[in-house]
Amino acid sequence: MQRQLGADPHRALAPLGKSGRIGLRFGPGRWGTPIPSASIEHLHDGRRSAGGAARGARLMRGYRRLLVLAVAALGIAGTGCQGTVDHLKANFAAKQGNDFYKAQDFQKAVEWYRYSLYLDPELPIAYHNAGLAFMGLYKPGSKHPKDQYFSQQAIDNLTRYLSYQPDDEDGKNQLLTVYLQAERYDDAAKFFEAEMKERAGDPAVSARLAQTLGMIYAKKGDFESSLEWYKKRAEIDKDNPEALYTIGVLCWDKVYHSGITMELDARKQMVDMGLDYLQRAADLREDYFEATSYINLMYRE
Structure with a gap:
């Protein structure tokens, strides 16, 4: 015209x-x-x-x-x-991607999600599902360039999705899964520490994030940082016996795996700390079998 x-x-x-x-x-x-x-x-x-x-x-x-x-x-x-x-075309393409994803043809699913985002770069669900499809292509723990590419694409797409849906806890857990599978502990810690600063005013959220960070550092093998975050969780969520129990288990794990390489004084301090947290957990919850079991294990150390 x-x-x-x-x-x-x-x-x-x-x-x-x-x-x-x-x-x-x-x-x-x-x-x-x-x-x-x-x-x-x-x-x-x-x-x-x-x-x-x-x-x-x-x-x-x-x-x-x-x-x-x-x-x-x-x-x-x-x-x-x-x-x-x-x-409309983008939504149709995303639906096609979903069909291939359900059939576990993740490569075809990725192609359709990419086409969907080409048509509509502001379609959040396409970023989310593309991230999941790349997770399906990735082999956890692999250092092959192809798998490193897949893990990075999964992270990029899930991160972009969370920029549209910042309160989606499932999306955050999926992102955490990729970080842990790829052994990118520092990147995971950076993401959730930033989240911790933003959500510091919400005690329930802060306690959950502190637990997540404690777990990330434990996976990394950074005992001190892990202990620090687990203690923060226990300080925020004072009446939660599981928060105390987790610290007790962490102390036992440190003593058990250190063996004779840990100095006697440090070993005794760690055992005492673990027993204290485990006993406090058992006091808060009646018949806390797991805490009692670790108390017995700690005495053996």
Whole structure:
């Protein structure tokens, strides 16, 4: 339509009127005097009177304004329609990806999710599902460049998804899973420490994040940092026996696996600390069998 307007605007707009006239709208429901097409043509012949020429010039200026507005309206409408079509196509592509994901054809699923995001880069669910598909392609613990690429893509897509849905706890757990499988403990700690700063005002969330960070550092083998975060959890969630129990188990694990490499004084301090936390946990919960079992194990150390 725009090419037609540029080539011959009179011809392109003529079908909008009746009997060779084009109606001008001057407000909601109000139409101005139609412009006779013939009058427009006669503006160029130079045979009208001075008054007619002035009137013709005014009509021509009005006509040109109408033409500009029509072209602009067509451009805006075209853009909006194209955006709607792309959004519908993107959703269809994401659905195709879901079908391949369910069939465990993760490579095909990734291709469809990527096409979906090409059509609509602001479709959060496509980022989420692409992250899961890349997780399906990744072999946990593998250092092969291909698997490192898959794990990075999973992380990138899940992180992008969480930028749209920051409160999705399932999405955060999925991201944590990739970090741990890829043994990227520092990156995991960085992500959840930032989360801890943002959510510090919510005790329940802070306690859960402190537990997550304690677990991350324990996986890394950083006992001191793990103990620090588990203690923070116990300070926040004082009446939770599991928070105390976890610290007791961590102390036992340290003593047990250190063996004779740990100095006697340090060993005794660690045993005493573990017994203290385990006993406090057993005091808070009646018949806490797990805590009692670790108390017995700790005495053997």
